Amino acid sequence: xxxxxxxxxxxxxxxxxxxxxxxxxxxxxxxxxxxxxxxxxxxxxxxxxxxxxxxxxxxxxxxxxxxxxxxxxxxxxxxxxxxxxxxxxxxxxxxxxxxxxxxxxxxxxxxxxxxxxxxxxxxxxxxxxxxxxxxxxxxxxxxxxxxxxxxxxxxxxxxxxxxxxxxxxxxxxxxxxxxxxxxxxxxxxxxxxxxxxxxxxxxxxxxxxxxxxx
Ligand code: G3P
Numbered sequence: 001x002x003x004x005x006x007x008x009x010x011x012x013x014x015x016x017x018x019x020x021x022x023x024x025x026x027x028x029x030x031x032x033x034x035x036x037x038x039x040x041x042x043x044x045x046x047x048x049x050x051x052x053x054x055x056x057x058x059x060x061x062x063x064x065x066x067x068x069x070x071x072x073x074x075x076x077x078x079x080x081x082x083x084x085x086x087x088x089x090x091x092x093x094x095x096x097x098x099x100x101x102x103x104x105x106x107x108x109x110x111x112x113x114x115x116x117x118x119x120x121x122x123x124x125x126x127x128x129x130x131x132x133x134x135x136x137x138x139x140x141x142x143x144x145x146x147x148x149x150x151x152x153x154x155x156x157x158x159x160x161x162x163x164x165x166x167x168x169x170x171x172x173x174x175x176x177x178x179x180x181x182x183x184x185x186x187x188x189x190x191x192x193x194x195x196x197x198x199x200x201x202x203x204x205x206x207x208x209x210x211x212x213x214x
Contacts, residue, residue, distance in 0.1 A: 001175045004052070004183040006163065008032045008042060012186040013049045019193075024052035026127070026163065026183040028083065028107070029059060047077040055105045055125075057083035063092035070097055081105050081124060086114045091121040098122025105161065112146040119151060119158035125181065129164035130174070141170070144177040152178075168192045 002023035005016050008031045016022040025046055035042055047054050056076070058069040066089065070082040081103040084090040094104045098121065105125040106118035110133060115126045128147060133140035147160050159180035165171060168191050174182045184192075 001179055002052075002181040003189075004055075004161070004181055005050075005189065006031070006165075006183040006185045008035050008046065009186065010035075010042070010045050010049065012189075013046060016186075016189060017049055017051075021189075022050060022052065024054065024081075024181070024183075025050045026055040026083070026105070026161070028057050043076050047079060051079070053079050053081045053103065055081045055083040055107075057107065058085075058093070061085075061087065061089060063089045063096065066090065066093035067096050070102060074102060083107050083127075084123075086110075086118060091117060094118065094121040094123050098124075107163070110143070112143060112150055115143075115147040115158075115160075116150055119156040123158050125159045125161040127161045127163040127183070130162055130170055131164035131166040133164075134166070140164075141173045141177060144174055144179050148178040 003021050004024035004026050005013055005022060006026050008027045013025055032039060056073045058066045060066045060069050066084055073082060074080055082097055083105045084093050085108050086106050094106060097104050103124040105127055106123040107127045109115050109126050109128045118126045128143045130140035133143060144160060144162050151158060151160060161181040161183060162174035162179040163183050165182055165184055165188060167188060171182050171184060171192055
């Protein structure tokens with residue numbers, strides 16, 4: 001499973017890249033707004049730090065506007081993926097961009113039929129939002145299982161990108177369900193790298209090493 005970082009924060013992206021675990025980055029308008037920096041100044045830094053795909057989201061709600069925005073966003077680099085909302089105009093934009101071999105990430109996917117439509121339109125990735133489904137009283141991870149099964153049944157090339165992951169078990173469950181990608185917030189990446197027994201074991205090893213005659 002590929003690991004993308006769900007952030008627009010430069011320091012977080014740099015740290016994950018240094019760990020050697022960063023396969024890509026996903027952003028959205030809310031994550032960009034949290035950085036309080038000009039988009040045109042922020043994105044070149046993200047694209048330079050992340051060698052893998054970087055999803056940048058359009059904010060138009062009509063296909064012509066989305067495609068025009070995509071053309072501008074592609075100027076940031078060859079690894080840019082155009083993030084498009086799962087609405088009828090979004091499907092039109094995905095189809096037009098796919099015809100030009102421009103990679104897309106269909107976002108705000110909340111059921112399997114939306115994912116099926118996005119795949120048929122030619123999306124490179126679909127992003128089901130697991131945590132938000134859990135918030136609404138659904139078992140979000142079932143959606144990943146359904147989409148993976150459907151895409152396997154019909155050999156769609158579209159990748160399943162598990163999004164809105166909120167805690168370590170979401171990452172484990174996404175991997176078990178066969179998600180192609182998990183996009184992980186920084187807070188969750190920090191949790192999955194740690195285990196108290198690792199820290200306790202290292203502490204003991206260092207204490208014992210200090211007793212070895214020098
Ligand atoms: O990738 C989508 C993600 O950023 C949404 O996460 O926690 O706002 O539901 P969340």
